[in-house]
Amino acid sequence: MNIKIFLMAVIVIIGHSCKKNSLALDSTEDEVSKVKTALVKLGFDTASAIIKGEDIFVEGDILLKKSELFKTQSRHATAFSGGPFVIYENPIKFYVSPVLGNSSVITEALNEFSAIKNPYKDTNLPPFLNPSLGITFTEVFNENEANLIFHDFFENSIRLGYAQWPNVLPAENLPPPYVNHARLQTGKNMYFNTFHWSGLSISQKKFLVAHEFGHALGLRHTDWRRSEASAMNIDGVLIGAYTVPNTPNSTTNPDPNSLFNSGAGTTPFFWNGFTIYDKVAIWFVAGGGASAL
Numbered sequence: 001m002n003i004k005i006f007l008m009a010v011i012v013i014i015g016h017s018c019k020k021n022s023l024a025l026d027s028t029e030d031e032v033s034k035v036k037t038a039l040v041k042l043g044f045d046t047a048s049a050i051i052k053g054e055d056i057f058v059e060g061d062i063l064l065k066k067s068e069l070f071k072t073q074s075r076h077a078t079a080f081s082g083g084p085f086v087i088y089e090n091p092i093k094f095y096v097s098p099v100l101g102n103s104s105v106i107t108e109a110l111n112e113f114s115a116i117k118n119p120y121k122d123t124n125l126p127p128f129l130n131p132s133l134g135i136t137f138t139e140v141f142n143e144n145e146a147n148l149i150f151h152d153f154f155e156n157s158i159r160l161g162y163a164q165w166p167n168v169l170p171a172e173n174l175p176p177p178y179v180n181h182a183r184l185q186t187g188k189n190m191y192f193n194t195f196h197w198s199g200l201s202i203s204q205k206k207f208l209v210a211h212e213f214g215h216a217l218g219l220r221h222t223d224w225r226r227s228e229a230s231a232m233n234i235d236g237v238l239i240g241a242y243t244v245p246n247t248p249n250s251t252t253n254p255d256p257n258s259l260f261n262s263g264a265g266t267t268p269f270f271w272n273g274f275t276i277y278d279k280v281a282i283w284f285v286a287g288g289g290a291s292a293l
Contacts, residue, residue, distance in 0.1 A: 038069045059224070059262065061162035062215050063189070068167055091136040092186070095146035099194060103139055105202050106150060109209035110137045112274070113286075119279040133286060148216070150209075151191045160200075161192040163212035184285070187216035203270040207259065210271070214260050214278075218285050222249070222258035222277070244284050247277040 035056060036046045044058040051057075056064040094110065096103040116133045140146050164187035190212050200208065243249035255261070255277045274282070 035066065035069065039064075057162065059221055061159070061212065062220070063162050063164045063187075063191075065164070089147050090134065091138040092148050093138050093140045093146050094148040094150065095140055095143045096150040097152040099152040100150060100192060100197060103150075105205045106209050107137065107139065109206045109271075110213065112206075112210055113213065113282065116274070116279050116282055119276060119283055133283065135286065147188060148186065149189050151189060152194050152197070153191050154194050156195055157193070158196075159193055160196050160208055161190065161212055163187055163191070163215040164189040165215065166218045184218050187218075190216060201270070206271040207269055210274075211259055214282070217282065219260050219281055221262040222255050222260045222281075223253050223262055244277075244281040246280050 032051065035051060036049075039046050039049055039056070039058060044062075048060070049056060049058050051066070054066050056066055056069065058064060092110075094106070096106055100106075113133060114135050114137065137148075143149060166184035166187050190209075192208070192212075197205070248254040253261075255275055257272070257275050259274055259278050260281070
């Protein structure tokens with residue numbers, strides 16, 4: 001499978017449309033300093049980070065909210081030694097902006113996650129883990145009813161889209177059996193640039209939607225080592241990017257066909273399925289089933 005990951009090729013470009021020091025955009029010097037410190041602790045590269053009001057863009061297509069910056073965790077896929085970590089309502093109710101047109105390709109991309117079977121062999125899974133991922137999706141037609149929203153935006157740039165990063169849930173707010181496992185609540189908002197959307201093929205749209213939903217689940221780019229330092233121990237606390245167990249991530253390009261790689265080009269690539277390590281990473285963060293919160 002020679003899919004050269006395009007996604008961030010196009011999306012990472014958010015950083016290329018601004019200057020390298022664009023971290024200061026729309027922010028006071030003191031605020032920028034605090035945000036930069038927080039991003040460093042989360043393991044993100046601050047050189048290409050962009051602040052626009054409440055929004056902070058890192059790695060091109062990952063959206064963090066300034067007011068919620070300290071409610072998330074550092075991770076490539078996890079900062080913890082065990083999983084799963086993502087809590088999501090089941091079924092996930094998703095709303096698609098009418099501007100994006102027919103929602104069938106979005107549904108198709110989301111259902112690829114539902115279809116993932118447990119990739120771990122000879123693993124003693126906790127009782128609440130199912131043989132399949134357990135995420136299901138239902139489209140709703142009232143945005144207020146949705147816990148996953150596909151927004152449109154228009155921008156004359158090479159950026160295709162971006163997705164909101166998950167937030168940490170306090171343990172006391174988690175229902176059994178997730179108290180000792182779940183840490184994140186799926187990011188709610190995903191955005192797609194209509195400057196490009198209508199020109200993408202069905203396969204390209206499916207690739208893009210699946211990539212961005214991976215970010216909403218808490219997956220960073222598989223090839224994060226291209227631009228970031230590895231996890232560090234500071235005052236006894238590990239910060240930075242973390243490798244999913246049982247995946248190769250010691251080089252700058254450990255899984256060349258990964259759907260979640262970043263990219264350096266501007267041409268979208270095509271859906272060719274998840275790699276086995278993509279499935280391991282998805283299962284690791286979201287394999288615990290679901291709970292209505």
